[in-house]
Amino acid sequence: MKINENFAKMTPSYLFAEISNRVKKYKEEHPEADVIRLGIGDVTLPLAPAVVEAAKLAADEMGRAETFRGYPPYEGWDFLIEAIRGYYASFGVKLNYGDIFVSDGAKSDAGDLPDLFSADNTVLVPDPVYPVYVDANIMGGRRIIYARGNKDNNFLPTPGDIDGGDPDIIYLCSPNNPTGATMTREGLREWVDYANRIGAVIIFDAAYEAFISDPHLPRSIFEIEGARECAIELGSLSKTAGFTGTRCGYTIIPEELERDGAKLNKLWMRRQSTKFNGVSYIVQRAAAAVFTPEGLEQCRKNIAYYRENAAIIAGTLDRLGIYYTGGAHSPYIWMRCPDGMGSWEFFDLLLQKANVVGTPGAGFGSEGEGYFRLTAFGSREDTAEASRRIEKLLSK
Amino acid sequence: MKINENFAKMTPSYLFAEISNRVKKYKEEHPEADVIRLGIGDVTLPLAPAVVEAAKLAADEMGRAETFRGYPPYEGWDFLIEAIRGYYASFGVKLNYGDIFVSDGAKSDAGDLPDLFSADNTVLVPDPVYPVYVDANIMGGRRIIYARGNKDNNFLPTPGDIDGGDPDIIYLCSPNNPTGATMTREGLREWVDYANRIGAVIIFDAAYEAFISDPHLPRSIFEIEGARECAIELGSLSKTAGFTGTRCGYTIIPEELERDGAKLNKLWMRRQSTKFNGVSYIVQRAAAAVFTPEGLEQCRKNIAYYRENAAIIAGTLDRLGIYYTGGAHSPYIWMRCPDGMGSWEFFDLLLQKANVVGTPGAGFGSEGEGYFRLTAFGSREDTAEASRRIEKLLSK
Numbered sequence: 001m002k003i004n005e006n007f008a009k010m011t012p013s014y015l016f017a018e019i020s021n022r023v024k025k026y027k028e029e030h031p032e033a034d035v036i037r038l039g040i041g042d043v044t045l046p047l048a049p050a051v052v053e054a055a056k057l058a059a060d061e062m063g064r065a066e067t068f069r070g071y072p073p074y075e076g077w078d079f080l081i082e083a084i085r086g087y088y089a090s091f092g093v094k095l096n097y098g099d100i101f102v103s104d105g106a107k108s109d110a111g112d113l114p115d116l117f118s119a120d121n122t123v124l125v126p127d128p129v130y131p132v133y134v135d136a137n138i139m140g141g142r143r144i145i146y147a148r149g150n151k152d153n154n155f156l157p158t159p160g161d162i163d164g165g166d167p168d169i170i171y172l173c174s175p176n177n178p179t180g181a182t183m184t185r186e187g188l189r190e191w192v193d194y195a196n197r198i199g200a201v202i203i204f205d206a207a208y209e210a211f212i213s214d215p216h217l218p219r220s221i222f223e224i225e226g227a228r229e230c231a232i233e234l235g236s237l238s239k240t241a242g243f244t245g246t247r248c249g250y251t252i253i254p255e256e257l258e259r260d261g262a263k264l265n266k267l268w269m270r271r272q273s274t275k276f277n278g279v280s281y282i283v284q285r286a287a288a289a290v291f292t293p294e295g296l297e298q299c300r301k302n303i304a305y306y307r308e309n310a311a312i313i314a315g316t317l318d319r320l321g322i323y324y325t326g327g328a329h330s331p332y333i334w335m336r337c338p339d340g341m342g343s344w345e346f347f348d349l350l351l352q353k354a355n356v357v358g359t360p361g362a363g364f365g366s367e368g369e370g371y372f373r374l375t376a377f378g379s380r381e382d383t384a385e386a387s388r389r390i391e392k393l394l395s396k
Numbered sequence: 397m398k399i400n401e402n403f404a405k406m407t408p409s410y411l412f413a414e415i416s417n418r419v420k421k422y423k424e425e426h427p428e429a430d431v432i433r434l435g436i437g438d439v440t441l442p443l444a445p446a447v448v449e450a451a452k453l454a455a456d457e458m459g460r461a462e463t464f465r466g467y468p469p470y471e472g473w474d475f476l477i478e479a480i481r482g483y484y485a486s487f488g489v490k491l492n493y494g495d496i497f498v499s500d501g502a503k504s505d506a507g508d509l510p511d512l513f514s515a516d517n518t519v520l521v522p523d524p525v526y527p528v529y530v531d532a533n534i535m536g537g538r539r540i541i542y543a544r545g546n547k548d549n550n551f552l553p554t555p556g557d558i559d560g561g562d563p564d565i566i567y568l569c570s571p572n573n574p575t576g577a578t579m580t581r582e583g584l585r586e587w588v589d590y591a592n593r594i595g596a597v598i599i600f601d602a603a604y605e606a607f608i609s610d611p612h613l614p615r616s617i618f619e620i621e622g623a624r625e626c627a628i629e630l631g632s633l634s635k636t637a638g639f640t641g642t643r644c645g646y647t648i649i650p651e652e653l654e655r656d657g658a659k660l661n662k663l664w665m666r667r668q669s670t671k672f673n674g675v676s677y678i679v680q681r682a683a684a685a686v687f688t689p690e691g692l693e694q695c696r697k698n699i700a701y702y703r704e705n706a707a708i709i710a711g712t713l714d715r716l717g718i719y720y721t722g723g724a725h726s727p728y729i730w731m732r733c734p735d736g737m738g739s740w741e742f743f744d745l746l747l748q749k750a751n752v753v754g755t756p757g758a759g760f761g762s763e764g765e766g767y768f769r770l771t772a773f774g775s776r777e778d779t780a781e782a783s784r785r786i787e788k789l790l791s792k
Contacts, residue, residue: 001564001595002514003656007663010670017669042466052459055678056452062642063448070438070640104500104673111671115535118398119515135670139511168397199397244466246458247676260399267403273413274406274531275507277500280643282451283676 006141015131015363016040022347023357036386038313038374039357041177041331043242045305047286048298051241054289058282072278074269076102076250080284083291084235084250093222098255101268102279102287106207106236106249110171111136112275113203113232113251116267117169124167126157128178128364128371130205133171142169148367155179155325155334156187159194166198172221173205175212178364178373179334180326185218192221195230201259202227207236207249210303212329228254232264239331241290241299248279248287306331309383310376316387320394331376334361338394346372354389402537411527411759412436418743419753432782434709434770435753437573437727439638441701443682444694447637450685454678468674470665472498472646476680479687480631480646489618494651497664498675498683502603502632502645506567507532508671509599509628509647512663513565520563522553524574524760524767526601529567538565544763551575551721551730552583555590562594568617569601571608574760574769575730576722581614588617591626597655598623603632603645606699608725624650628660635727637686637695644675644683702727705779706772712783716790727772730757734790742768750785 019039027035047055061067075081081100088095103109110132114123119141125133127146134144145164147157155176172191174183183191195202204221212219221227233252237243253265279287289295314327317335324335337346343360350356350372361371376383415435423431443451457463471477477496484491499505506528510519515537521529523542530540541560543553551572568587570579579587591598600617608615617623629648633639649661675683685691710723713731720731733742739756746752746768757767772779 001597001655002516003658003660003663004512004514007512007658007666010666040467044461044464044466046461046464047455047458049459052455055455055458059443059448059451059455059678059682062443062451063445065440065442068440068442068638068641070440071436072641072643104676107673108671116400116403118400120398132670139667139670201397242464244673245464245468245677247468247673259397262399262403264399267399270403270406271535274528274535275504277503277640277643280500280676280679281641282455282678282682286455286678 004139006139009138010135015359018363019357019359023351026351033355035351035355035357036378036382037357038378038383038386039359041239041375041377042244043239043377044379045242045302047242047246048290048295048302050289050292050295050298051286055282055286058285062281069281072281072284074273074276074278076100076279077281077284080288083288087291088220088222091219093220095222095252096255098265099252101251101253101272102284103249103251104247104279105238106205106234107132109234109249109251110203110205112271113268114140114142114169115271116264121168122165124162124170126172126176127366128155128361128368129171130173130177131364134365146365149179149181150367151323155181156183158187158190166200168200170195170200170202171205172202173207174218175208175326175330177205177208178332178359178361178368180330180332181334182212182217182329185216185224188218188221189224192224192226192230196226199259200230201257201264202231203234204231205234207234208239208330209235210240210299211307211331213307214329217329222252228256230257232257237287237290240303241295242302243287246283246286248283305380306376309378309380312383312387313374313376316391320391322394327376333374333376335372335374337370337372340370343369343372350390350393354386354393356386356389400535402535405534406531411755414759415753415755419747422747429751431747431751431753432774432778433753434774434779434782435755437635437771437773438640439635439773440775441638441698443638443642444686444691444698446685446688446691446694447682451678451682454681458677465677468677468680470669470672470674472496472675473677473680476684479684483687484616484618487615489616491618491648492651494661495648497647497649497668498680499645499647500643500675501634502601502630503528505630505645505647506599506601508667509664510536510538510565511667512660517564518561520558520566522568522572523762524551524757524764525567526569526573527760530761542761545575545577546763547719551577552579554583554586562596564596566591566596566598567601568598569603570614571604571722571726573601573604574728574755574757574764576726576728577730578608578613578725581612581620584614584617585620588620588622588626592622595655596626597653597660598627599630600627601630603630604635604726605631606636606695607703607727609703610725613725618648624652626653628653633683633686636699637691638698639683642679642682644679701776702772705774705776708779708783709770709772712787716787718790723772729770729772731768731770733766733768736766739765739768746786746789750782750789752782752785
């Protein structure tokens with residue numbers, strides 16, 4: 001009996017668990033402290049009324065024999081798949097019904113998609129990046145290479161920034177987690193052309209697309225010509241509709257996407273029908289309500305609220321003269337730590353002197369060292385108070 | 397770019413997808429046929445009123461800022477973990493809080509648990525067996541060996557029936573899917589002792605435990621001494637509480653279970669925190685309601701209904717003089733095909749001549765050839781009608 005030898009190559013604790021441990025310890029030692037958490041990217045506004053109503057109706061349906069539903073289709077219920085198609089059509093992206101797979105969240109699929117690929121493949125991730133792309137592939141024994149983001153490229157690395165040769169799998173995330181940096185159409189086209197040229201597959205994480213307000217910025221990789229021949233897209237309702245605790249997302253694998261003689265769409269169906277049994281009917285009904293005119297309007301109101309939070313934090317950093325990315329089309333603000341401090345050093349300072357929790361940039365990759373992520377998902381009151389404390393602490 | 401080479405080693409279509417295709421084709425050709433499905437193990441009775449009520453209350457909570465919940469804990473919400481502990485305590489099994497992980501269903505965890513183990517490990521599965529154990533491990537590149545079930549051991553193979561040396565991982569399922577055969581305490585003890593002796597890990601699928609009515613039969617592997625040192629248990633609400641479309645289960649990994657210098661419980665937490673984001677709050681509240689006195693009583697009523705269906709089918713086979721296992725502590729009846737027919741041959745005969753859909757035993761492994769699975773999850777009316785048709789078709 002041997003355990004998976006790759007676990008030993010991973011850092012022993014997941015980033016957010018480490019943060020949670022440090023905060024817990026601090027609170028035990030300072031029970032009186034009023035700690036504001038702008039760390040983990042978790043939403044705080046309640047579900048939209050249309051979503052709650054749909055969930056309750058679905059629960060009622062499940063309680064009556066005539067409307068009860070058993071195992072969901074592996075790819076998701078038709079009403080939700082059609083709703084997702086309609087949503088994409090609203091910004092000009094045409095999807096086939098068979099392209100779409102409903103998931104219990106983008107994180108599961110970001111971690112499980114590597115099941116489709118050989119352990120011999122090389123995986124490219126931007127640095128800094130959401131740790132799941134790296135950890136899930138280390139767990140699967142794949143080689144990881146990086147495209148470095150930094151102040152010079154405004155944390156939007158291009159294929160020219162790759163260290164270590166051509167990859168087989170490329171993770172991209174725009175608007176980016178953690179940097180909030182958002183790719184332009186031209187920037188994204190460069191990646192699509194590159195992937196098609198070398199035969200790589202792009203896994204494009206669009207979890208934050210709903211925060212994009214500039215119609216010139218792409219919300220989906222399928223707005224780019226050639227993407228259907230090289231890309232998989234991850235969608236999430238966590239940030240779009242406050243579904244972090246409700247759990248629903250979707251994965252788009254174009255039916256024509258083929259590598260090494262196999263249709264990836266069919267492989268994924270085989271994977272899902274073997275190791276997954278679909279998403280709760282109640283949750284899928286709640287998710288479909290997000291895409292109704294009423295649901296969209298209610299969700300957009302919440303996003304506007306978070307955007308205003310982001311503007312408050314960004315304004316504070318502007319006044320302090322601190323470099324940052326994000327904030328405009330993203331709930332994240334990626335700031336340079338003051339006075340050349342390290343990420344965890346600034347984490348401890350902010351926790352202890354301002355009772356504000358953020359996320360150390362170093363937790364997202366080596367290029368994140370010296371940076372720090374704040375999120376706009378707090379309440380208005382908390383965000384304003386945290387901004388005041390940060391301004392007070394860092395004003396010279 | 398290479399795809400996962402192990403996909404090519406799997407049969408191209410998952411068993412139930414193949415059945416669904418054949419039925420679809422038949423119905424297209426015979427639109428007038430009144431086809432009764434006793435094939436896939438999907439329930440038909442609606443959710444219990446206590447469960448529906450809890451789901452609706454939870455949806456309401458998610459719609460109010462004061463009670464909204466974001467990301468769930470990876471291991472599940474405390475109220476559900478405590479409810480599961482209480483349920484196990486009711487039949488004498490003491491679990492630690494930290495032993496329990498809430499899942500979106502036993503199938504996901506049956507398929508994902510191999511992530512913890514090296515690809516070099518050898519996996520033992522009973523034959524016939526639920527195809528997920530085999531397919532998920534082929535996908536991970538592991539060697540599979542079998543313990544043969546047959547009429548001689550009443551489809552309850554022992555360690556003495558293993559073909560191919562000692563395994564590292566052992567899947568067991570009792571009451572068994574597909575055979576309905578249920579292990580005795582002595583039979584299960586033999587496996588626990590064997591696993592401890594050779595250092596293997598047992599993954600014990602207890603998805604059907606709620607169907608056990610004889611208090612002498614074990615409902616959990618943790619009723620057996622020594623199991624905490626070698627076993628992981630999968631629990632499901634799919635059959636216990638009609639959750640096939642609601643999606644919730646749990647996995648029990650004793651905190652002391654250690655292999656190759658690692659605590660499996662901690663590895664699983666690392667896996668889940670990387671590749672999973674927990675189960676919907678609404679679903680977890682619905683699941684917790686199953687374990688209230690009211691919920692348990694309502695769910696037991698449903699199980700009694702299915703048990704009576706099983707008795708109707710079993711009675712039919714008794715009258716026909718056909719050998720079968722299951723039916724008593726299981727929703728499955730595993731029958732020998734008449735006249736030496738093959739499984740798929742009998743599937744086609746039953747579909748075409750009686751318009752009844754069952755599951756060909758051959759789909760569960762080579763020892764299943766010549767056998768056929770019927771389920772008790774249909775309505776009373778459908779079950780009685782299907783039994784009448786079977787009796788008419790097979791009476792000499």
